[in-house]
Amino acid sequence: MLTYAALPDTLLKPASEVSADFLRAGARTYRDAASIVYQLAYGRTSSRTDLSAVLREGRGTCSSKQALLRQLASEQRIPVKLLLGIYLMKERNTPGVGVVLSKYQLKEIPEAHCYIVYDDQRIDVTRPVTTSVEPIDSFLHEEEISPPRIGDYKNGDAPGISSPMASHRESSS
Numbered sequence: 822m823l824t825y826a827a828l829p830d831t832l833l834k835p836a837s838e839v840s841a842d843f844l845r846a847g848a849r850t851y852r853d854a855a856s857i858v859y860q861l862a863y864g865r866t867s868s869r870t871d872l873s874a875v876l877r878e879g880r881g882t883c884s885s886k887q888a889l890l891r892q893l894a895s896e897q898r899i900p901v902k903l904l905l906g907i908y909l910m911k912e913r914n915t916p917g918v919g920v921v922l923s924k925y926q927l928k929e930i931p932e933a934h935c936y937i938v939y940d941d942q943r944i945d946v947t948r949p950v951t952t953s954v955e956p957i958d959s960f961l962h963e964e965e966i967s968p969p970r971i972g973d974y975k976n977g978d979a980p981g982i983s984s985p986m987a988s989h990r991e992s993s994s
Contacts, residue, residue: 822936822945822956825855829899836896842876843893854893858886859946872968883947884935888968890946891937902938903968906960907931913955
């Protein structure tokens with residue numbers, strides 16, 4: 822995956838709410854906006870559905886950060902897609918997870934990750950690109966999703982998505 826530097830340096834125009842938020846935050850270009858998002862702390866916001874919480878609270882996850890940039894791209898008419906990919910998480914591509922995996926005698930586990938695609942290139946604004954960490958470049962499954970659907974996927978409510986929590990919610994209704 823590439824870093825935000827691979828995104829277009831297109832000047833932002835006052836378009837709608839997300840564009841206004843980034844302009845107030847000092848972004849002049851789409852790449853500036855991605856740089857701002859990249860520098861934010863990693864952490865859940867108070868709302869899975871309010872993407873503006875990422876800038877307001879100064880943090881976000883792979884899904885909320887990438888969805889916010891996809892929303893901005895949509896407002897600016899920049900051809901960026903938001904994808905959800907399932908990859909095999911292991912110590913080499915996710916440092917620190919090895920301790921947990923070895924506790925359960927596992928080498929790897931499937932994990933969901935969100936990223937954006939521009940000009941047929943996968944771009945991640947949440948993970949640093951370093952030579953010491955194996956990049957996530959192989960996916961078991963990829964699918965384009967829309968920013969408003971992020972919460973559905975995280976809650977296991979999206980079509981074709983099954984999670985233990987979704988099954989529990991259905992049986993307790």
